[in-house]
Amino acid sequence: MSFENIVLEMPEPGIYLLTVNRPKALNALNPATLGEIGQAVAQVAADGAARVLLVTGAGDKAFVAGADISAMQSFTAVEAKEFSLQGLRVLRSLENLRVPVIAVVNGYCLGGGCELAMSCDWILASDRALFGQPEVNLGVTPGFGGTQRLTRLVGRALALELVTTARNLKADEALAAGLVTRVFPAESLREEAFKMARVVASKGPVAVRLAKETIQRGQDLDLDNACVLESDAFALCFTTADQKEGMTAFLEKRKANFEGK
Numbered sequence: 001m002s003f004e005n006i007v008l009e010m011p012e013p014g015i016y017l018l019t020v021n022r023p024k025a026l027n028a029l030n031p032a033t034l035g036e037i038g039q040a041v042a043q044v045a046a047d048g049a050a051r052v053l054l055v056t057g058a059g060d061k062a063f064v065a066g067a068d069i070s071a072m073q074s075f076t077a078v079e080a081k082e083f084s085l086q087g088l089r090v091l092r093s094l095e096n097l098r099v100p101v102i103a104v105v106n107g108y109c110l111g112g113g114c115e116l117a118m119s120c121d122w123i124l125a126s127d128r129a130l131f132g133q134p135e136v137n138l139g140v141t142p143g144f145g146g147t148q149r150l151t152r153l154v155g156r157a158l159a160l161e162l163v164t165t166a167r168n169l170k171a172d173e174a175l176a177a178g179l180v181t182r183v184f185p186a187e188s189l190r191e192e193a194f195k196m197a198r199v200v201a202s203k204g205p206v207a208v209r210l211a212k213e214t215i216q217r218g219q220d221l222d223l224d225n226a227c228v229l230e231s232d233a234f235a236l237c238f239t240t241a242d243q244k245e246g247m248t249a250f251l252e253k254r255k256a257n258f259e260g261k
């Protein structure tokens with residue numbers, strides 16, 4: 001599949017890299033770009049060899065500086081609703097991808113860009129990253145789930161402060177707030193992200209998928225029901241060859257050779 005606004009590649013076995021590629025517009029998300037991200041997610045979802053997806057922005061200035069303001073400026077309310085629903089749908093499909101998805105944030109990560117990053121499973125940031133939901137500067141609210149995902153990640157008070165003041169967070173504050181999991185020097189961000197992706201790709205693929213599903217599905221349940229999900233996932237692992245291989249390899253003091261079945 002060929003794209004105009006993104007690049008999707010598999011630079012190493014099992015590791016997909018999706019790059020939003022509109023550096024002249026700081027990788028802003030217009031409807032075409034969102035559509036291509038949706039197609040790329042479907043492509044990764046259909047590839048049984050996929051183990052992890054990295055999502056980043058082209059250039060060293062921005063991950064994504066937001067939804068495309070020039071595309072939105074003349075929207076009618078109906079078009080705005082369609083755009084918002086498209087964004088919500090695409091970001092949800094990314095979130096629901098069965099393999100872990102890691103955002104690799106190298107600069108401005110604003111508005112729809114922050115919403116894209118938050119729909120990934122976790123965020124790695126460079127020390128030059130800047131996060132925010134500045135939509136109120138433009139007279140609108142966040143439209144791709146920012147009010148909800150930011151609140152779940154950093155809590156109600158900070159989410160409200162950030163969304164209503166449009167204040168941006170530097171990487172260190174984003175780390176302290178739990179919005180990002182790790183911060184790296186800008187020069188080493190990409191290599192650190194690949195190192196982490198290789199670690200994920202080396203683990204039992206079925207176990208990794210089930211762990212993601214259990215954490216995701218369980219977080220909105222009460223603890224008793226969530227733990228039933230976990231115990232079912234754990235039991236399901238014992239139907240796989242990977243469980244036998246993983247435990248046998250441990251006992252034989254060798255590296256496991258997982259096949260994803």
Ligand code: DAK
Pocket residue numbers: 024025026028065066067068069070079080081083084087108110111112113134135137138140141142143144
């Ligand atoms: N959209 C379109 N173009 C953008 C852009 C964006 N979000 N951000 C930057 N650009 C473009 C600039 O217009 C400029 O283009 P040229 O003038 O060169 O043609 C180019 O990228 C470089 O930007 P700057 O010259 O401004 O670069 P600076 O380094 O001076 O400043 C900046 C970088 C990130 C501080 C600045 O560009 C900026 O403030 N950008 C806007 C950031 C922002 O407000 N982001 C949030 C966008 S709103 C909804 C659906 C979705 C949403 C809301 C509602 N519904 C349908 C209900 C989501 C909204 C958003 O994400």
